[in-house]
Amino acid sequence: MQLGVNLIPHGDPTATIAVAVAAEQAGFTRCLVYDEGLATHDVYVMCTAIAAATHSIQVGPGITNPYTRHPAQTAAAVASLDAVSSGRALLGIGAGGSLTLDPLGIERTRPLGAVADAIATTRALWAGDSVDVDGQHTCRGARLHGARHDIEIWLAGRGPKMLELGASSCDGVILDFLHPSVLEAAVTRIRAAAGEHRPRLSYSTSIVMNDDDMAAVRPHMTYRLVDTPEEVRAELGLDDETRTVIRTALGQGLEAAAAHVRDDWVAPFVIAGDAAECARGVRSLAERHGIDEFLLPVFDMTDPVDYVRRVGAALNG
Numbered sequence: 001m002q003l004g005v006n007l008i009p010h011g012d013p014t015a016t017i018a019v020a021v022a023a024e025q026a027g028f029t030r031c032l033v034y035d036e037g038l039a040t041h042d043v044y045v046m047c048t049a050i051a052a053a054t055h056s057i058q059v060g061p062g063i064t065n066p067y068t069r070h071p072a073q074t075a076a077a078v079a080s081l082d083a084v085s086s087g088r089a090l091l092g093i094g095a096g097g098s099l100t101l102d103p104l105g106i107e108r109t110r111p112l113g114a115v116a117d118a119i120a121t122t123r124a125l126w127a128g129d130s131v132d133v134d135g136q137h138t139c140r141g142a143r144l145h146g147a148r149h150d151i152e153i154w155l156a157g158r159g160p161k162m163l164e165l166g167a168s169s170c171d172g173v174i175l176d177f178l179h180p181s182v183l184e185a186a187v188t189r190i191r192a193a194a195g196e197h198r199p200r201l202s203y204s205t206s207i208v209m210n211d212d213d214m215a216a217v218r219p220h221m222t223y224r225l226v227d228t229p230e231e232v233r234a235e236l237g238l239d240d241e242t243r244t245v246i247r248t249a250l251g252q253g254l255e256a257a258a259a260h261v262r263d264d265w266v267a268p269f270v271i272a273g274d275a276a277e278c279a280r281g282v283r284s285l286a287e288r289h290g291i292d293e294f295l296l297p298v299f300d301m302t303d304p305v306d307y308v309r310r311v312g313a314a315l316n317g
Helices: 013-025 043-053 071-084 098-104 111-126 160-169 180-194 211-226 230-236 240-252 254-258 263-269 275-289 304-316
Strands: 002-007 030-033 058-061 090-093 131-134 138-142 152-156 172-176 200-204 293-298
Touching: 002 013, 002 200, 002 304, 013 030, 013 043, 013 304, 030 043, 030 090, 030 293, 043 058, 043 071, 058 071, 071 090, 071 111, 090 111, 111 131, 111 138, 111 152, 111 160, 152 160, 160 172, 160 180, 172 180, 180 200, 180 230, 180 275, 200 275, 211 240, 211 254, 211 263, 230 263, 240 254, 275 293, 275 304, 293 304
Parallel strands: 002 030, 002 293, 030 058, 058 090, 090 152, 152 172, 172 200, 200 293
Antiparallel strands: 131 138
């Protein structure tokens, strides 16, 4: 099983780059960089800086969307990143969320079709084809020169149709912070939709070894809990009134909303324990569901370099 890391590029850019370098040294083989629009530094600037500071780790947006940039421009950006990184680029794509789209006044219309069109356009451009498209985005004789045709595309999604799209058209599917009660069904759906094509599977969640790790992940469970399916909320004991309180508090920031999140609501979504227990948890997850990669998100914490080193040592030990 491979290890990946997912970085949020805000604050000091040199600190984000330092985490990527530490991840490569700790045995991580992929580095995704969040694309959250105005909430973070530009994803392609940061990906290029990370590529320049590293030697072997794959680098790419994770996850970008088909709305904030024309998909042909995304295809060109990733191809350029691939060229300057000596073939280490990849593309992570999904439908995009409110944190990214709302400040730009962009409505997420026909997300399944938009993502499908973006994947098809990107594949065709990387293949060197002349592309004419009439859809949510338009191309007229669009063409790229010199792009590598087999740059990997990974799709991140939760809905059944989006998972099926990833299974049938992408190199891999990223499953992010899924409750154990729905993870098996998601993997089964992907396998069924893939047919003879076998996309790789990446599972992403936090490793929690101490109180600081839990404090870092709690704010990022706020919007995830709000969007969790009704049956999962019922299993957690998260009632509609509390859900509304969390959703309202999100308008004041993640930390304000996190004050209403209980640790026992977070625990089922993460892998917790000492280093050995976390390693066993990840291995068990991989063996049970056929997971090819564990993707570690790195949120705001006191020492993110130490975090990736601790997790790398545990999972590579």
